[in-house]
Amino acid sequence: MDWKKPTRTMARIQSIANLGFDSTRYWRIAGMDDWRIATLIHERQGILAIVHEAEQIGTWTTLIRISTDRSESLAYSNALIRSNIIWMPPTRHRHHPGISEEALMERISEDALHHSDLGFNPIDTDKLSSQLESFFAMATDFRFKEGFSDYEVQEAWKNQCEACGPMTSKQIRMTQSIIRDTIEERIIAACISELGDKCPLPAQEWRASMSRFLVITEHTELRSLTSHSRRNRMNLGMQIPDSGIRSRLRKVKLTSDGPRAIFSRFNAGLPTSLRYNFLGSVDSPVHADIYCAPAPMHTATPIKQPIQKSGKPDKPPQLIG
Secondary structure: HHHHHHHHHHHHHHHOOOOOEEEEEEEEEEEEEEEEEEEEEOOOOOOOEEEEEEEOOOOOOOOOEEEEOOHHHHEOOOOHHHHOOOOOHHHEEEEEEOOOOOHHHHHHHHHHOOOOOOOOOOOOOHHHOOOHHHHHHHHHHHHHHHHHOOOHHHHHHHHHHHOOOEEEEEEEHHHHHHHHHHHHHHHHHHHHHHHHHHHHOOHHHHHHHHEEEEEEEOOHHHEEEEHOOOOHHHHHOOOOOOOOOHHHHOOOOOOOOHHHHHHHEEEEEEEEHHEEEEEEEEEOOOEEEEEOOOOOOOOOOOOOOOOOOOOOOOOOOOOOO
């Protein structure tokens, strides 16, 4: 592995190995070019250690205790900045900035004693890649659904502008809204792109129909699609003027089986002229169903007929003077 900070990174890896961890493996993270990680496993306690190196940030360690109840798994990290804990949602983080790997291990071991009723899942080294992806997805899903906390936004602001004062509550809310909308906009675009060659529409029709695409994920707020907010304007397939679809959608009962199933039933119950054409589903970057709204109905504009003149002959022009 081409570490950029080899001395510090290898020191952390050695500290972890001295605590009974082994099976060291090295990884790169797609889309995060300056990040490199090493993983080690403590088989007896079911703990996964992740040593991180980011060129612009530094090095730090995260320990994850993988519980049999996935919702009870915990991530302990000595990262200096909380937002650098990219595994697990923030509600499952225990942040101890700057402490040693030995102290970190003591904290997670104490937690295991207090929750001895919870077992742990053995770590399958052959499935470690998918497990890492799962932890990363849990954190990403939380970000998409819950957004960044006030603390995270304030910390990011301080890191970008040391000379600036603290953000006001209004600025924090506005920033959180912009981040949330930007993430959703990128996800919608990525889902449409992912459909790509699998789309049943011919290329010319695909291009002509893109302004009518509707992307429904497990996090889509169906009620928000009925408003005229920016979030609705990002999902263009709901922008059908005077169709009555939005008013129908407002009355739909939201059930526990999620937005995709709810919208599928809703769409099946629409009149044929208003029904969305289901184009397909994608699994990346999130699970989503993609529809195309019906083409707008064009009504003929009556041609204005010229006024018929009477059959009487025109009067000769009158001369003045």
